[in-house]
Amino acid sequence: MTWPMSLLTGSCNNKELEDTEQPKAEVQSRPQSAPQAPKDLLRHYAAPGVPLPPSARIGDPKLKQREREPFRLTSLWKYGAFAAWKASDLVSAVVSHQLRGPLKKSWGIQMTILTCIMRDVSRHSHLADIAMIRLVMGISGLVPVPSDALVTPVTFQVRPRGLRGILADFDAAEDGSRELFGEWVVGKRTWRRIQAERRAAKRETSGSTSSSPHTNTIHLKRRERVVLYLHGGAYYTSSAATHRLITIPLSKSLDARLFVLDYRLAPETRFPGPLHDAVSAYFRLIFDLQIPHNDILVAGDSAGGGLTLALLMYLRDNGYPLPGGGILLSPWVDLTMSCDSWESNAQFDVVPPPLPGDHLNPIACYLGEHMEKYLTHPRGLGSAEG
Structure with missing residues (x-):
């Protein structure tokens, strides 16, 4: 299981740089057991508020999140020492990659460098x-948009929709004044195709004797796919702009438009706030923009x-129209960290x-004071059948 690349947590193994008040992670050996089928593992989470499974690695959910230590000038040496140590480790990783090969055969030099930097x-x-x-x-969001792509920032107002279930109270608090941000992403080749098809369909509609002069309905011969994209970032960082290195190539590959949502981030907004934003964006597409x-x-x-x-589970469980499909790219779906891959893939993660x-623990930032209530909630981890 792979964690978001923007997650910067963990214990310090370098004695010279280790903060004296930083607790060390306890390494515990777990008894080997036969692997279970995903359906068997998910039965544990059939209802909200169930106890943590025996394989959970989250620790005590009642543990209060620490505050970050205030910055002191006397601590500047730690940053310099860390930078020097990381640079040395990076050189060692690159040399090892060239002489001995990568840790995994599929890794290029870029992945070796990225893994080394993020681990450190x-x-x-x-x-x-x-x-x-x-x-x-946010630096990655400053990269210029390539010449063969179009990016259009947009805003829209969050309207009350009479939402059911876990989002009912959040929906009732909306008065139509709150705004969400995002951007439309599309390759120019795809955009030219869409425009050409729309012009052709409009000509056919206007020339049809059966069409009404009072309708603007355009029937495209080809169904136009639209992707609602939700960026990663441990729920507390990144944005639509930072993920253009993913969304622009994805738009070209799918030959489709992407709407990339800037949902609210933790810890300013806890769960299920981001889910509410995702539902609002989806309803914006199907109800306001009339996209099937x-x-x-x-x-x-x-x-x-x-x-x-x-989002898919919320729509399914509350009887709302479902999208045509979903694409999960290395998804983080287990907040309890119960999967064996945490150990089996440790050298590659x-x-x-x-x-x-930890003050940067994304689970604590995302769930906050509702940790015990939502840690095993089916909206965060549960049955995906149906």
């Missing part, structure tokens, strides 16, 4: 805070993949498991 940073969470992480991750629900795909990576699954109580 994640072991020193006491040197960073969420604002710093957002600033660093069967022509919509919902996609997301990492935390966005988990949010995608939560970009980011190690977060420490319980």
Whole structure:
């Protein structure tokens, strides 16, 4: 199981850089057991509020999240020492890649470098805070849009929709004044095709003797796919802009338009706030923009993949129109960290498991004071049948 690349947590293994007040992660050996089928594992989460499974690695959900230590000038040496140590480790990783080959045969030099950088940073969470992480991750959003793509920022108002279930109270609090942000992403080749098909369909409609002069209905010969994309980032960082390196190529590959949502982030907004935003964006597409629900795909990576699954389950369980399908890119769907892959893939994972109580623990940031209530809630992890 792969964690979001923007997660910067973990314990420090370098004695010279280790913060004296930073607790160490306890490494416990687990008895080997026969692997269970996914359906068998998911039965544990059939209802909200069930106890944690024996294989959970989340720690005590009642543990209060620590505050980050205030910055002091006397701590500047730690940043310099960390940078020097990371640079040395990076050189070692590159040399090893060239001489011995990558850790995995499928890895290129870029993946080796990325893994080395992220592993090093994640072991020193006491040197960073969420604002710093957002600033660093935001750099990727400054990359110019390629000449063969179009990106159009948009805003829309969140309207009360009479939502049911877990979002009923959130929906009732809306008065139509709150705005959400996002952007339309499309390859120019795809956009030219769509425009040409619309012009051709409009000419056929206007020339038809059976068409009404009072209708603007255009019947395209080809169904136009639209993708609602939910970005990753541990639920507390990244944006539509930072994920253009993913969304632009995806738009070209699918030959479709993408609507990439900037949902509200933790810890300012806890679960199920981001789910409410995702539902609002989906309803914006099918009800306000009149895009047939069967022509919509919902996609997301990492935390966005988990949010995608939560959206699909919410729509299914409350009887709303379902999209045509979903695309989950390395989704984070297990907040309890119960999967054996945390150990079996430890040497390959970009980011190690977060420490319980760490100020950058994304699970604590996402669930907050509702940790015990929502940690095993089916909207975060549950049956995906149906």
